[in-house]
Amino acid sequence: MMAAQPAPEAAMSAQAAERAMTARLKDAALAGTIAFALALPLIGFRTTDTGQGFTTRFGWVGIGTAAVFAGRLLLGFVPRRFRLRQRATRYTALPEGRAVTIAAIALIACAILLPVSPFASRRSIDLATLALIYIILGWGLNVVVGLAGLLDLGYVAFYAVGAYSFALGFQWYGLSFWNMLPLSGLIAAAAGILLGIPVLRLRGDYLAIVTLGFGEIVRIVINNWSAVTGGPNGIGDIPRPTVFGMPIAPGAPPGVTTLNHLLGIPYDPIQRLVWLYYVALAVALAVNWFSLRIRRLPIGRAWEALREDEIACRALGLNPTTIKLSAFATGAMTGGFAGVLFAARAGFISPESFNFQESATVLSIVVLGGMGSQLGVALAAIILATLPEFGREFAQYRLLLFGAAMVAIMIWRPRGIFTVRAPSVRLDRT
Amino acid sequence: MAYFLQQLVNGLTLGAIYALIAIGYTMVYGIVGMINFAHGEIFMIGAFISLVGFVVLGAFGITWVPLALALVLLIAMLLTAVYGWAVERIAYRPLRGSFRLAPLISAIGMSIFLQNYVLLAQGAHEKTLPPLITGGFELMRSGGFVVSVSWLQIIIVGVTLVLMAIFTAVIQGTALGRAQRATEQDMTMAALLGIDVDRTVSLTFVIGAALAAVAGLMVTLQYGVIDFFIGFLAGIKAFTAAVLGGIGSLPGAVLGGLLIGLIEAFWSGYCPSEYKDVAVFVVLILVLMFRPSGLLGRPEVEKV
Numbered sequence: 001m002m003a004a005q006p007a008p009e010a011a012m013s014a015q016a017a018e019r020a021m022t023a024r025l026k027d028a029a030l031a032g033t034i035a036f037a038l039a040l041p042l043i044g045f046r047t048t049d050t051g052q053g054f055t056t057r058f059g060w061v062g063i064g065t066a067a068v069f070a071g072r073l074l075l076g077f078v079p080r081r082f083r084l085r086q087r088a089t090r091y092t093a094l095p096e097g098r099a100v101t102i103a104a105i106a107l108i109a110c111a112i113l114l115p116v117s118p119f120a121s122r123r124s125i126d127l128a129t130l131a132l133i134y135i136i137l138g139w140g141l142n143v144v145v146g147l148a149g150l151l152d153l154g155y156v157a158f159y160a161v162g163a164y165s166f167a168l169g170f171q172w173y174g175l176s177f178w179n180m181l182p183l184s185g186l187i188a189a190a191a192g193i194l195l196g197i198p199v200l201r202l203r204g205d206y207l208a209i210v211t212l213g214f215g216e217i218v219r220i221v222i223n224n225w226s227a228v229t230g231g232p233n234g235i236g237d238i239p240r241p242t243v244f245g246m247p248i249a250p251g252a253p254p255g256v257t258t259l260n261h262l263l264g265i266p267y268d269p270i271q272r273l274v275w276l277y278y279v280a281l282a283v284a285l286a287v288n289w290f291s292l293r294i295r296r297l298p299i300g301r302a303w304e305a306l307r308e309d310e311i312a313c314r315a316l317g318l319n320p321t322t323i324k325l326s327a328f329a330t331g332a333m334t335g336g337f338a339g340v341l342f343a344a345r346a347g348f349i350s351p352e353s354f355n356f357q358e359s360a361t362v363l364s365i366v367v368l369g370g371m372g373s374q375l376g377v378a379l380a381a382i383i384l385a386t387l388p389e390f391g392r393e394f395a396q397y398r399l400l401l402f403g404a405a406m407v408a409i410m411i412w413r414p415r416g417i418f419t420v421r422a423p424s425v426r427l428d429r430t
Numbered sequence: 431m432a433y434f435l436q437q438l439v440n441g442l443t444l445g446a447i448y449a450l451i452a453i454g455y456t457m458v459y460g461i462v463g464m465i466n467f468a469h470g471e472i473f474m475i476g477a478f479i480s481l482v483g484f485v486v487l488g489a490f491g492i493t494w495v496p497l498a499l500a501l502v503l504l505i506a507m508l509l510t511a512v513y514g515w516a517v518e519r520i521a522y523r524p525l526r527g528s529f530r531l532a533p534l535i536s537a538i539g540m541s542i543f544l545q546n547y548v549l550l551a552q553g554a555h556e557k558t559l560p561p562l563i564t565g566g567f568e569l570m571r572s573g574g575f576v577v578s579v580s581w582l583q584i585i586i587v588g589v590t591l592v593l594m595a596i597f598t599a600v601i602q603g604t605a606l607g608r609a610q611r612a613t614e615q616d617m618t619m620a621a622l623l624g625i626d627v628d629r630t631v632s633l634t635f636v637i638g639a640a641l642a643a644v645a646g647l648m649v650t651l652q653y654g655v656i657d658f659f660i661g662f663l664a665g666i667k668a669f670t671a672a673v674l675g676g677i678g679s680l681p682g683a684v685l686g687g688l689l690i691g692l693i694e695a696f697w698s699g700y701c702p703s704e705y706k707d708v709a710v711f712v713v714l715i716l717v718l719m720f721r722p723s724g725l726l727g728r729p730e731v732e733k734v
Binding site: 041045050153206213397402 | 464465475478479481482483485486489505509512513515516520521524525528529530531532533534535536538539540541542543544545546547548550551552553555556557558560662666669673702704705707708711712714715718719722
């Protein structure tokens with residue numbers, strides 16, 4: 001109100017601006033109040049474990065409340081068209097197919113060269129093997145969730161079946177890694193079919209809960225059936241893969257030639273890790289090749305059609321149950337392979353490794369990577385597997401961030417961060 | 431016989447708690463057609479807020495049990511309801527009209543987030559609360575076995591029944607209830623007829639969260655031990671209860687809750703108790719396979 005005689009329009013716009021400011025302040029105050037109510041009981045007070053006393057952390061509550069107030073106020077000044085909004089869920093603005101191919105080839109080249117690169121150490125190779133196991137799990141679940149659109153919350157069950165069938169097969173029948181790798185895949189696929197038959201008639205969200213129940217049943221049974229599975233103590237002394245029947249070891253029992261002896265090189269523990277890493281890489285590439293191929297077959301196209309519209313599929317004469325079952329079995333088999341690799345890497349398995357958190361981690365890999373995208377899933381798996389290595393501080397917040405990221409991605413980028421998935425089959429516009 | 435009766439009493443108490451949580455699932459499913467996977471976590475948060483409430487009130491010298499109980503009940507319902515509201519506003523409302531699995535994945539993310547939030551804010555250890563309400567009476571005595579009912583069990587079942595009566599009355603008789611039922615039938619049409627759909631959905635989450643907070647309070651009192659992970663199993667069991675009773679049906683949720691409580695109590699009483707969770711999961715799977723509409727639900731017709 002500095003001007004002596006403001007023009008009527010200016011006065012009106014000043015009034016409007018004032019009103020808008022009041023509205024923003026009110027909105028921000030409301031958000032701050034809610035943040036305060038959320039933070040006060042759980043952050044403001046921390047009870048001791050005996051429930052007798054407590055400590056207070058009101059400083060944090062104040063900071064949180066102020067941050068939400070300020071954030072909301074600032075958001076009010078951002079013009080509406082610049083705000084993040086939910087993107088269309090259809091495939092729009094696909095990146096060029098060539099860029100994806102180049103990225104994939106570069107990634108594979110890096111993976112192959114890792115053990116001879118300067119980064120190679122026992123720790124990094126072991127971590128890379130873990131990342132590969134997560135990539136395989138991610139690709140397996142990707143078939144079920146990303147392609148067929150079936151939300152499987154008990155995927156860890158098949159991972160467990162694979163790992164335990166390898167461990168038990170070795171313990172009872174002395175079967176080696178190479179015998180058990182295909183066998184465990186088949187057993188896991190059979191488990192997938194067995195579990196799938198009764199439940200696949202269910203609608204999406206019911207299916208999710210039932211698979212979650214199956215995952216828990218498998219874990220509880222493994223945990224309690226001590227006579228067979230060793231119960232909570234798990235199974236140890238699981239062998240590592242051999243090289244054409246020759247173990248990598250410093251010495252060998254009579255009658256067995258070690259690889260070191262044959263080649264005349266001294267034994268080094270890293271050799272085992274590198275070999276397992278290459279085996280995992282080979283399995284991963286095989287799984288990737290298989291999923292890329294099967295997408296173009298009628299069965300793969302049926303999966304995607306089913307995801308988009310089940311009723312239309314039925315009207316066109318496709319049998320949803322068989323299609324779902326095949327997707328479920330394929331995913332389960334891949335999970336079984338990953339389980340065998342996991343058991344061989346750790347040398348020891350126990351039910352603790354196969355809880356719901358693990359299912360949730362694999363699911364968030366698929367969601368983050370963009371459901372249906374092979375490259376996206378691989379990148380997400382690498383990130384999620386290696387992030388905890390950047391310090392214990394971070395490991396503590398890992399799951400918190402996973403959860404928040406899953407929500408944020410569903411809201412803003414429901415097709416994943418790295419949306420690089422091209423439709424398997426496209427009608428060419430000529 | 432006496433043993434049977436004791437399991438019956440225990441099962442009914444447990445069932446009342448499940449029923450309170452199951453109402454939240456069933457109402458949300460009825461109105462927005464999604465499984466609120468984070469509801470178990472809301473229950474867990476309710477339990478923690480109750481615990482904090484008791485401890486803080488104790489520090490202020492409010493130790494007279496009825497007053498402390500009433501205050502904590504109020505505080506827990508109020509603050510947990512804020513959590514319920516916030517979850518809906520942040521994680522579900524922006525997803526209305528998104529693709530089919532989006533709200534469910536978002537709910538799973540929210541559930542993981544809340545679990546780890548409480549883990550970080552309150553620590554990973556189990557929290558214990560010394561029993562506040564002790565004593566009870568003997569129902570009957572046969573042989574050497576005494577069937578006892580604690581005052582706490584009476585309170586749990588009593589409070590549950592009263593709250594259910596109140597909320598059933600709300601849904602059948604008030605404007606909010608009418609708006610809820612209209613939104614449930616057809617969201618677009620309800621909006622056209624002047625119902626504030628966003629507000630109705632929010633209130634549904636608020637009511638569900640408040641009831642879950644009561645369940646959390648009851649669990650804290652009954653068992654005296656809580657940790658950040660209790661929401662997971664309780665949530666699945668309550669969901670099973672909601673499905674068993676017929677999802678979307680309020681009396682169904684209560685019936686389902688009581689049945690699940692009884693199944694669990696009798697299984698623990700007569701069968702190997704390590705497998706009691708398996709028993710509940712098997713019930714869930716069987717119900718979904720053979721009677722997906724539950725005991726009291728309406729069959730769902732799929733429309734194009």
